[in-house]
Amino acid sequence: MFDTTLSEAVETFLESFGKALEEGDIERATGMFQDQCYWRDLVSFTWNIKTLEGKEQVADMLRQQLAATRPGGWKLASGEAPWDEDGVINAWIEFETEVARGYGLLRLKDGKIWTLLTTMVELKGHEEPKGFARPLGAKHGVGKNRETWREEREREEAELGYKTQPYCVIVGGGQGGIGLAARLRQLSVPTIVLEKNERPGDSWRKRYKSLCLHDPVWYDHLPYIKFPETWPVFSPKDKIGDWLEFYTKVMELNYWTRSTCKSASYDEERKEWRVVVDRDGEEVILRPRQLVLATGMSGKPNIPDFPGKERFRGEQHHSSQHPGPDAYSGKKCVVVGSNNSAHDIAAALWEKDAEVTMVQRSSTHVVRSDTLMEIGLGALYSEEAVRNGITTEKADLIFASIPYAILHELQIPLYEKMKERDKDFYEGLERAGFLLDWGDDGSGLFMKYLRRGSGYYIDVGASQLVIDGEIKLARGQVKEIVEDGLILEDGTKLEADLIVYATGYNSMNGWAADLIGQEVADKVGKCWGLGSNTTKDPGPWEGELRNMWKPTQQEGLWFHGGNLHQSRHYSQFLALQLKARQEGIPTPVYGLQEVHHLA
Numbered sequence: 001m002f003d004t005t006l007s008e009a010v011e012t013f014l015e016s017f018g019k020a021l022e023e024g025d026i027e028r029a030t031g032m033f034q035d036q037c038y039w040r041d042l043v044s045f046t047w048n049i050k051t052l053e054g055k056e057q058v059a060d061m062l063r064q065q066l067a068a069t070r071p072g073g074w075k076l077a078s079g080e081a082p083w084d085e086d087g088v089i090n091a092w093i094e095f096e097t098e099v100a101r102g103y104g105l106l107r108l109k110d111g112k113i114w115t116l117l118t119t120m121v122e123l124k125g126h127e128e129p130k131g132f133a134r135p136l137g138a139k140h141g142v143g144k145n146r147e148t149w150r151e152e153r154e155r156e157e158a159e160l161g162y163k164t165q166p167y168c169v170i171v172g173g174g175q176g177g178i179g180l181a182a183r184l185r186q187l188s189v190p191t192i193v194l195e196k197n198e199r200p201g202d203s204w205r206k207r208y209k210s211l212c213l214h215d216p217v218w219y220d221h222l223p224y225i226k227f228p229e230t231w232p233v234f235s236p237k238d239k240i241g242d243w244l245e246f247y248t249k250v251m252e253l254n255y256w257t258r259s260t261c262k263s264a265s266y267d268e269e270r271k272e273w274r275v276v277v278d279r280d281g282e283e284v285i286l287r288p289r290q291l292v293l294a295t296g297m298s299g300k301p302n303i304p305d306f307p308g309k310e311r312f313r314g315e316q317h318h319s320s321q322h323p324g325p326d327a328y329s330g331k332k333c334v335v336v337g338s339n340n341s342a343h344d345i346a347a348a349l350w351e352k353d354a355e356v357t358m359v360q361r362s363s364t365h366v367v368r369s370d371t372l373m374e375i376g377l378g379a380l381y382s383e384e385a386v387r388n389g390i391t392t393e394k395a396d397l398i399f400a401s402i403p404y405a406i407l408h409e410l411q412i413p414l415y416e417k418m419k420e421r422d423k424d425f426y427e428g429l430e431r432a433g434f435l436l437d438w439g440d441d442g443s444g445l446f447m448k449y450l451r452r453g454s455g456y457y458i459d460v461g462a463s464q465l466v467i468d469g470e471i472k473l474a475r476g477q478v479k480e481i482v483e484d485g486l487i488l489e490d491g492t493k494l495e496a497d498l499i500v501y502a503t504g505y506n507s508m509n510g511w512a513a514d515l516i517g518q519e520v521a522d523k524v525g526k527c528w529g530l531g532s533n534t535t536k537d538p539g540p541w542e543g544e545l546r547n548m549w550k551p552t553q554q555e556g557l558w559f560h561g562g563n564l565h566q567s568r569h570y571s572q573f574l575a576l577q578l579k580a581r582q583e584g585i586p587t588p589v590y591g592l593q594e595v596h597h598l599a
């Protein structure tokens with residue numbers, strides 16, 4: 001039932017909020033917020049990805065941005081009724097700015113704003129050609145020598161990067177680069193994706209052969225084309241690879257395979273990049289205005305430099321180079337590390353009758369996959385959620401609407417529930433000597449992912465092998481590598497024919513160091529992490545992921561990536577930021593992040 005009273009109340013609230021903003025009365029507008037309040041803006045007001053915490057920050061942002069933003073048209077989103085959740089009124093809202101249309105989620109507590117999410121949906125006059133504006137495709141009528149769709153595509157492919165320059169170059173054609181390029185295509189931003197692999201999807205295909213996505217299908221859709229309803233819940237990696245390849249083709253991306261970006265430098269005067277590409281043996285120089293590094297958050301291996309590595313007579317490699325278990329049947333295998341990749345690789349080796357030892361160097365957060373699906377993700381990303389009307393787009397916005405400053409508080413009770421539900425499982429792991437944690441403050445997996453991008457295993461079976469002693473467990477730091485194995489700090493020797501370093505990945509600005517130079521990498525600083533002052537996420541509090549999908553300290557340089565959900569959702573805002581710049585729309589950035597850490 002549509003609750004007209006609630007709808008009217010929210011409409012009235014929005015009207016006066018809109019009026020205060022229209023009149024430039026910042027004090028009145030700010031007075032409509034709770035003392036403890038959060039306004040998360042994805043590009044529409046700040047041309048940044050920014051959370052304002054508390055009234056003073058809200059007022060400061062408005063003082064700087066309001067005049068240029070000129071917001072208006074605040075109303076309940078069409079077809080959506082507000083709802084009451086334990087005394088908090090939630091409402092989907094629409095608004096406009098001088099240059100864009102926006103959508104958001106408002107939460108009112110005691111008649112004042114507790115949280116506000118404002119997102120940019122489209123730039124006025126630069127809408128995607130969809131729905132009623134869908135392209136015709138066919139060219140009805142007649143014309144001499146006119147080009148077919150295919151001829152046009154072939155010409156575009158032949159000319160772009162040679163006769164004409166792309167506005168944007170994306171380095172890295174994994175799911176991140178592909179999804180962003182699809183959005184830019186719809187916005188008519190000439191873009192080339194550079195990918196050093198042979199085929200789109202290879203970044204997944206080349207990972208260890210047992211890998212399946214750890215996240216369920218509802219979380220994993222790409223922009224524009226959803227997986228079919230018959231798609232498996234957890235996609236095998238090669239299937240995702242094939243999907244990405246198909247997607248690249250049907251979304252008509254200018255995707256250069258076997259093309260390695262060798263280096264890039266920014267010409268401050270011309271305001272353009274000089275990007276040196278090795279395209280299948282031919283050197284090509286591209287001159288885009290914008291350069292996006294979508295080279296993978298899990299792409300720059302962190303390979304530990306243990307003393308004695310050169311002495312080892314067996315085989316040793318990082319988890320990203322691990323081919324799978326087939327060659328190691330009957331062999332002694334040591335996996336250094338105890339997070340996702342370590343568990344997946346160890347279990348697959350065990351399946352091939354290898355003798356496997358996992359070296360746990362520090363505590364790990366473990367959650368069983370079905371428990372995580374049910375308690376952690378189910379309300380937003382599941383078949384049930386879909387049936388309850390929570391589309392992927394809505395789920396993404398609901399997720400985005402919860403400020404990072406309080407997300408952990410909402411996560412803690414979920415993980416307490418999980419702990420209780422799987423009590424026996426955790427006792428078993430502890431009995432086996434496995435060192436568990438739940439994040440520094442008990443807030444579990446997603447917060448660990450946001451804060452440090454590591455430190456967890458989503459259990460799909462390997463934990464039982466640890467509990468049963470089928471995967472042997474050793475604990476401690478590695479002291480040195482010897483000819484036939486490794487030695488831990490307590491003197492324990494582990495014999496090995498194979499050592500896998502499942503030791504994770506480094507910050508994405510390392511890619512900037514490789515391609516552009518250390519100076520620029522230092523200028524933009526560390527990527528990822530919130531400044532939560534927890535393990536591997538040093539303060540000060542920054543409130544948003546560092547450098548991701550938003551302007552950096554280096555003009556024209558952007559970072560894109562993350563898991564499938566983040567790549568899908570945030571590519572929208574990155575694409576709009578790039579489109580606005582291409583069109584010369586003023587994009588005054590509020591609160592450009594400062595650099596507190598170099599890596």
Ligand SMILES: Cc1cc2nc3c(=O)[nH]c(=O)nc-3n(C[C@H](O)[C@H](O)[C@H](O)COP(=O)(O)OP(=O)(O)OC[C@H]3O[C@@H](n4cnc5c(N)ncnc54)[C@H](O)[C@@H]3O)c2cc1C
Nearest residue numbers: 172174175176196203213214215260261295296561563564
């Ligand atoms: C083992 C593992 C399991 C994961 N499981 C999940 C999961 O279940 N769900 C999920 O959402 N996420 C998962 N992730 C995280 C994330 O989604 C993936 O890492 C994903 O591949 C990231 O996509 P990306 O496009 O950002 O980067 P990548 O897929 O790493 O793509 C980067 C691309 O850049 C290319 N490249 C790098 N340098 C250059 C250069 N100089 N020139 C040209 N090309 C270059 C690389 O060849 C690569 O193809 C997992 C990650 C790992 C490692």
